Amino acid sequence: MYTDVHHLAVAVNNLKEAVEDYEKLGFKAERVGRETSGGSRQALLYFGDSGSYIELLEPMSPDIPLARTIQRRGEGIHLVALEVDDVKKAVAEMKARGVQLIVDNNAGTLVHPKSTHGVLYRLVERK
Numbered sequence: 001m002y003t004d005v006h007h008l009a010v011a012v013n014n015l016k017e018a019v020e021d022y023e024k025l026g027f028k029a030e031r032v033g034r035e036t037s038g039g040s041r042q043a044l045l046y047f048g049d050s051g052s053y054i055e056l057l058e059p060m061s062p063d064i065p066l067a068r069t070i071q072r073r074g075e076g077i078h079l080v081a082l083e084v085d086d087v088k089k090a091v092a093e094m095k096a097r098g099v100q101l102i103v104d105n106n107a108g109t110l111v112h113p114k115s116t117h118g119v120l121y122r123l124v125e126r127k
Contacts, residue, residue: 001090002082006124007053009079011070015058019043022056029056039064051126079110081122090123 012018019029027045036042039061045054057078059067069078084090091109094101100112111121 004083006081006083009055011078018056079120081124087123087125
């Protein structure tokens with residue numbers, strides 16, 4: 001069912017500082033400051049040839065879920081996006097097994113952290 005890790009999303013308080021820190025690690029940031037549909041600013045840090053990346057996300061207002069997550073848990077990994085062959089099939093299989101899912105029109109299908117020991121997963125079909 002799973003074919004790869006599509007991307008990791010990291011919640012940060014300050015995108016500019018986070019980009020500078022990741023560039024010290026050897027990453028080259030792209031799309032720095034681009035606004036997402038979820039109310040955040042992002043930077044993408046690609047690695048390898050697979051198209052996988054790290055997405056740095058800074059909330060643009062204190063009332064969005066990402067900002068509340070940072071308040072509760074601090075900065076760090078916010079989400080792991082898993083690549084699957086067929087999202088609809090994966091969702092059906094998970095539902096049949098009793099996995100709690102979150103369907104969000106902006107974010108697609110998410111696996112609720114209650115089903116994964118605190119980790120938020122997104123299911124992604126690479127086109």
